[in-house]
Every structure is written in C-alpha cells, then in structure tokens.
Amino acid sequence: MRALLLAVFALLWVPATGAANTVALLASAEPVDFFLEYHNRRIQDFLQENATLSQASTERNAVLLGDSLTDAWSFNDRVARFLPGRRILNRGISADTVSRERGVYGRLDVSVFDCNPSHVFLLIGVNDLGDLGREGEPGLDVIEEHYRGVVSRITDERPGVDLTLTLLTPVSGPSLALEPLISQFNPRIQAIAAEFNLRVLDLGPFLADGEGHLRGDYTEDGLHFTDPVYAIWGSQIEAILASTEAGLAVPPDLAHWFPHGQARLVQFRRENAALQAVSPEQRHVVLLGSSTMEGWKNQDRTARFLPADHRFLNRGISADRIGVGAFGIRHRLEESVFGCNPSHVVLQNGTNDLLVHAREGSPSVETIAGTYETVVATIQERLPGVPVAIVTVQPLRGRYAIGNEATLAFNERLRAIAARRGCFLIDHHPMLADEEGLLREDLTGDGLHFRDEGYRLMGEEIARFLRERPGQGAPSP
Numbered sequence: 001m002r003a004l005l006l007a008v009f010a011l012l013w014v015p016a017t018g019a020a021n022t023v024a025l026l027a028s029a030e031p032v033d034f035f036l037e038y039h040n041r042r043i044q045d046f047l048q049e050n051a052t053l054s055q056a057s058t059e060r061n062a063v064l065l066g067d068s069l070t071d072a073w074s075f076n077d078r079v080a081r082f083l084p085g086r087r088i089l090n091r092g093i094s095a096d097t098v099s100r101e102r103g104v105y106g107r108l109d110v111s112v113f114d115c116n117p118s119h120v121f122l123l124i125g126v127n128d129l130g131d132l133g134r135e136g137e138p139g140l141d142v143i144e145e146h147y148r149g150v151v152s153r154i155t156d157e158r159p160g161v162d163l164t165l166t167l168l169t170p171v172s173g174p175s176l177a178l179e180p181l182i183s184q185f186n187p188r189i190q191a192i193a194a195e196f197n198l199r200v201l202d203l204g205p206f207l208a209d210g211e212g213h214l215r216g217d218y219t220e221d222g223l224h225f226t227d228p229v230y231a232i233w234g235s236q237i238e239a240i241l242a243s244t245e246a247g248l249a250v251p252p253d254l255a256h257w258f259p260h261g262q263a264r265l266v267q268f269r270r271e272n273a274a275l276q277a278v279s280p281e282q283r284h285v286v287l288l289g290s291s292t293m294e295g296w297k298n299q300d301r302t303a304r305f306l307p308a309d310h311r312f313l314n315r316g317i318s319a320d321r322i323g324v325g326a327f328g329i330r331h332r333l334e335e336s337v338f339g340c341n342p343s344h345v346v347l348q349n350g351t352n353d354l355l356v357h358a359r360e361g362s363p364s365v366e367t368i369a370g371t372y373e374t375v376v377a378t379i380q381e382r383l384p385g386v387p388v389a390i391v392t393v394q395p396l397r398g399r400y401a402i403g404n405e406a407t408l409a410f411n412e413r414l415r416a417i418a419a420r421r422g423c424f425l426i427d428h429h430p431m432l433a434d435e436e437g438l439l440r441e442d443l444t445g446d447g448l449h450f451r452d453e454g455y456r457l458m459g460e461e462i463a464r465f466l467r468e469r470p471g472q473g474a475p476s477p
Contacts, residue, residue, distance in 0.1 A: 035095040039102065042071075042093045043110055049089070050114045060118035061087045062241060065104060065111060067127055068094035069169070069225060076227060082234030086241065089115055097128045098146040099138070105150050113157060119244070120154060121201070121237060123166035125189070126223070129181040140181075144188045148195075155196055162244050165193045166201040172213035173222030179213070199240065201259060206232045235263040242266075261327075264294075264317045265335050271313070272339035283343035284313045285466065288329065288336055291318035292394070293348055295449060305452075305459030310466055313340055321353045322371045324363045328353075330375050338382055343471045345379055346426075346462055348391035350410055351403065351448070358402040365406050369413035376421050387469035389424040389462070390414050394454075397438035398447030404437060424469050426461040 053061070064070045070092025073079050079088045091111040097103040104111070104124050112120055128143045138146075154163055167189055168182045193200045207229060209215045214222060218229045225233075239262030275282065287293045293316025296302050302312050315336040323330025329349055337345060353368045379388055392411040396403050411429055418425040432454065434440045439447060443454040450458070 036102070039093050039096070043107060046091060046107075046110045046115075050110065053115055059087060060116050061089045062119040062121065062237070063089045063091050063112055063115065063117045064121050064123075064237075066092045066123040066166075067096040068092065069126075070123055072224060073230065078227070078230045078234075082231050083237060086238070089117075091115075095127055096124065097131070098124050098143060098150055099128065103146070105146060105153065108150070108153055108157075112154060112161075117158065117161050119162040119164070119241060120158075121164045121166060121240075122150070122154075123168075124150070125185060126168050126178065126182070129168070129178055129185060133177055133181055140184060140188070143185065144192070147189065148192050151192055151196055151198070155198075162199075162240075163196075164199045164201050164240060165189055167204060169203050169225075170208045170212060170214040171223055172209075172216065172219060175222040176213065178223075199259075201236055201240070203229075203233060203236065206236075235266060236260070238266060239263045261317045261320060265332060268315060268332075268335040269339070272335065275340060280341070282311060283341055283471075284311045285344045285346065285462075286313050286315050286337055286340065286342045287346050287348075289316045289348040289391075290320040290352055291316065291449060292351070293346075294318050296455065299452065301452065301455045301459075305456045307463050307466060310343075313342075315340075319352060320349065321356075322349050322368060322375060324353060324367055324371045328371075330371055330378070333375070333378060333382075337379060342383065342386055344387050344389070344466060344469070345383075346389045346391060346465065347376065347379075348393070348426075348458075350393045350414075351396070351407070354393065354406040354410055355400065355403045357406050365409045365413070369410060369417065372414070373417045373421070376417060376423060380421065385471075387424060387465070387471045388421070389426050389465045389469075390418045391426040391458070391461075392429040394450075395429060395433040395437060395439040396448055397441070397444065400447045401438060408437075424465045426458070426465060428458060428461055431457060 064073055070090065071094045073088075073090045073092065079086075079090065093107075098105060104122075125143060125147060128138065128146070132138060132140070132143070151163070151165070154161065167186045171178050171182065190200055192198075204212075207214055207218055218226055220226060236259045239259045243259075243262050275284075287296055294314060296306075296312075296316065297314045302314070306312055317332075321328035329336070329347075350368060350372060353363065354365070357363060357365060357368065376388055376390065379386070392414050393407050395407065407429075411427075415425060415427065417423070432439055432443060443451055443457075445451060
C-alpha cells in the first residue's frame, strides 16, 4: 500500500519539472526517504504556521489530524469551499501512521498542542494497516496501543479540547485487501472512544455503495477521496463545530447519529434558502420523520412510488425522535416545515422513542403521544389550511420486536389524535403486520426499515391522502 501511496502522492507533490524527471524520481527514490523528506517539510510548515498564529491572534482553531486523506484537504481549495468561515488547520501528512517512531504520536506538539486548538478531528490508521497487510507487522494490538497513546496524550495535555475520533473509511478496487483489517480495527477505535468518552464520526454510511465498498464516484484509486467526499466530511465537521458552540449536550445514545442530524438541518436550511430565491411560490409535500422517512431519498424511491404531479421535500433524519427532550422533530419544525412553503405534511415518527421506552421504561407512551400531538398542533397553528397526515408506526421484528407492545398502545393514541385534530390517518400498521403481529419479513431486511415494497405500500397511502385532501397550491384534479 505504501507503494500505492507513493505513486499517488508523487503525482500530486513532485515539482512540475517534466514527465521524465518525475518518472526518474519514482524509479530511483526509496519510498521511506521520499515520505521522510515530505514529512519533515510539513513539520517545518507547521512550525512556521504556529509562529504566525501565536503572533497574530488568540483565536482557537479546529485541527484536522491524520494522513493523506486529511492532507488532501489542502487541494482544490477544499477547506474554503467545504468549511467556509471556519478557522481550520490542516495537520495531515501523507503516508503518516499512529506509530511512536515517525507518526502522529511523535508530532502532537507541533501539530496540535502549539496551535491553540478548540477541536481535533483525528482520522489515522490506514497506513498502519497497510504495513500489517504487507509485512505482517505491526499487529492490531500494537496499532491499537499506539492509537490509544495518541488519544491519551491529547486528552491528558489538552483536557479542554473537543476530540472526535473518525472511523477508518471504506475502500475499493486496489485497496480492497485492507477491508478485513479495517473491519477489525474500527471496533477498537469505537472502544477507545467509549473508554475516553469521546465522539465517534462514522463517514462509512455516506461513502459506501450497496456492497459496503467506497463508491466509485468518490475515489480514483480505491482509497483517496474526490471532492464530493470532502463536501460530506465537511458537513459533518461543521455540524459538530456548530453543536459544540451552541453548548448542546447530546444524549449518549444519540451521539453516533447527532452529526448526521445536524448536517441534515444544515442541508434543510440551504434547501429552504434556495427555494425562496428561485421559486418562492412553489408548494411542496413535506415528508417528516426519522429513518423511515429519510429512506425515501434512497434508490430513487420518491420518483418510483410517489405521485409525479407533486413536489416532495424529504425532511427525515435517521434516529430522530418526536422531541420529548432537547432533541427531535418538535425542535426542528422551523427548518423542516415552516421554512419551505408546504402544501401538505406527512408525519411518521415515534419508533425511536418507543424503543427507548421499551429498553429503559421512559419516556412513557403517554408522554411520547403528548409531544406528538404538540407537534401536530404547532404545525396546524402555524400553517392553517395545510393538511397533515398522521402515519401509524409500523410493526417491528427481530431485535426491534421489544417495541411492539408499546407500538400498539401508541398507535391507538395516534388514531385518537388524528380524529381529535382533524388529520388524515394513514393507518398502515395492519397491512404491514404478519399473523404474529410482526413486521412482514418480505418488507424488511433488519426488522425495522423498509425494503422497496414497504415504500410502495406507503406511497399508495400518501397518494390517497393527496387526492382526498388537495391542500394549498396542490395540482387540480
């Protein structure tokens, strides 16, 4: 793998003195010597940058710490494009490792401690795994020990710095041999994060194709990223920076998904601004909920299963709740609904709250339902005349089946809310349940989320809602 990195890196960094000179360098230089020279040059850059920072300002900086994946933030003006307005220091060094000899651990002073950091985003380890795969060493235990050493030193010497550990990302093509090692090492990163009570950033779900490999349009060599990945990564970093600046305390069970939720809110705000600028009179059907609703944007489902004569806005956020506590739909109605000129609102939510209830005993079903009705009432008060559809919560199966008893009780309350508030009821729970009351096996792969057939069935009910409740700005029948 180091040879692969050498080839890619040399193409990016060798001075443009002609193809013949570049080829000669690649043929004659030892990889370690080449990268050692570059490593030392980057360290000198960091020293100079730190000196400038100490003289110019006392403002704090977000540090991106890692190897070539981080180093490449410097290319194509990516920091300015994908993290605009942020004080970002790129402290990535191509081909770097976590090792104590020549790696992140040994350069923490110049890379992190001497530049007044507020946040550190760490993505490191793939080159160590490359060495392991090629040479048989260092072993996973040694790499983990070095990784823990980096984390321990940062948390000990800068206890006030917000540290995020980023899981190693998917690979494809020539780098697929790394995939088993990445699969083994990422749980170790998660365990270290739990040990030190740190946030984990998992870019994998955003970058992987249907087989779990790095998407072909996100890479040119199976390892390094193209611009769209830096846009995604930047949105996650921005969400973390914004949330910590706002002083939000995230419940532990939401910590993994919180950056995604914040990134979705940023996306909603941008969509709303674009809609207001381009077509302020257009009306949209808002699909509001958690992962079931967010799943409409996958595999072109909106176009395949929803009426073509309506415009839809997907305002689902995976893992979201109704908003009993400080997080959830109740707290994001401005971005999700009120800022986008809706003609209709379709609300499907409650499963995540009910699963927490089933595991922990609280919040109660009554409390969840009461918050749900508050959401409906708020929408109706702010948007009089906009039809609201309430979708009952689907049955569950497998490891999620613990929530089925609470789901039945909750759906009874949803039916009552729909009748009381004059909402359209999409009662699809009965059509999704098998004879044992579980989510039909043909509709799900994991016991909770729908396959296409589940979306087709829901789409038919949403189409009926739109026909029977035309709403404001809807197409004429």
